[in-house]
Amino acid sequence: xxxxxxxxxxxxxxxxxxxxxxxxxxxxxxxxxxYQQTPGQGLQFLFEYFSETQRNKGNFPGRFSGxxxxxxxxxxxxxxxxxxxxxxxxxxxxxxxxxWNTEAFFGQGTRLTVV
Amino acid sequence: xxxxxxxxxxxxNEEEPVHLPCNHSTISGTDYIHWYRxxxxxxxxxxxxxxxxNVNNRMASLAIAEDRKSSTLILHRATLRDAAVxxxxxxxxxxxGAQKLVFGQGTRLTINP
Numbered sequence: 001x002x003x004x005x006x007x008x009x010x011x012x013x014x015x016x017x018x019x020x021x022x023x024x025x026x027x028x029x030x031x032x033x034x035y036q037q038t039p040g041q042g043l044q045f046l047f048e049y050f051s052e053t054q055r056n057k058g059n060f061p062g063r064f065s066g067x068x069x070x071x072x073x074x075x076x077x078x079x080x081x082x083x084x085x086x087x088x089x090x091x092x093x094x095x096x097x098x099x100w101n102t103e104a105f106f107g108q109g110t111r112l113t114v115v
Numbered sequence: 116x117x118x119x120x121x122x123x124x125x126x127x128n129e130e131e132p133v134h135l136p137c138n139h140s141t142i143s144g145t146d147y148i149h150w151y152r153x154x155x156x157x158x159x160x161x162x163x164x165x166x167x168x169n170v171n172n173r174m175a176s177l178a179i180a181e182d183r184k185s186s187t188l189i190l191h192r193a194t195l196r197d198a199a200v201x202x203x204x205x206x207x208x209x210x211x212g213a214q215k216l217v218f219g220q221g222t223r224l225t226i227n228p
Contacts, residue, residue: 106159106160
């Protein structure tokens with residue numbers, strides 16, 4: 001069974017540019033969540049999608065957005081990149097949305113560096 | 116969001132048991148306690164979760180205090196592969212019961228050969 005796949009694994013962008021990251025969840029999983037990990041702030045929740053709808057959003061500016069497609073694949077977009085957006089972006093998928101008795105499966109992440 | 120408190124770091128020896136504590140004094144009645152770990156250069160990995168009763172699986176055991184204000188993750192025989200940052204998380208229902216994991220700083224576990 002394939003795990004959560006995130007592409008690309010590494011990315012270098014310039015300040016002011018925008019970036020799109022991709023996440024393919026485990027087959028059959030319909031919930032996809034995104035997290036940002038930095039040395040200073042640790043792991044922080046960005047947003048969650050289920051059935052192509054954003055169900056929950058973390059405390060991030062509007063420059064961070066996402067979407068989910070009918071096949072459950074998800075993308076997140078960051079516009080007008082800032083140096084502080086340099087981080088490891090992690091995607092997690094779960095089988096069942098709306099319950100707290102299930103585990104999340106994480107991808108290996110996309111390492112974004114903004115220069 | 117309900118908070119958890121964990122020691123910043125712990126150290127143990129290979130093949131010895133490890134007890135990783137977590138305090139969650141503001142836990143609500145239906146919050147599940149989840150543990151994840153993050154090995155170097157990887158995404159977090161699910162370890163175990165529980166509500167009230169102690170839980171066991173192939174990776175670890177979870178001991179939950181009777182008042183649920185604390186819990187302990189137990190690795191029965193630590194190996195070098197268990198060196199990771201361990202996160203104790205209270206599952207936040209969020210809006211409409213959506214999934215949201217609130218990570219603290221975790222405990223960095225070092226295993227000595």
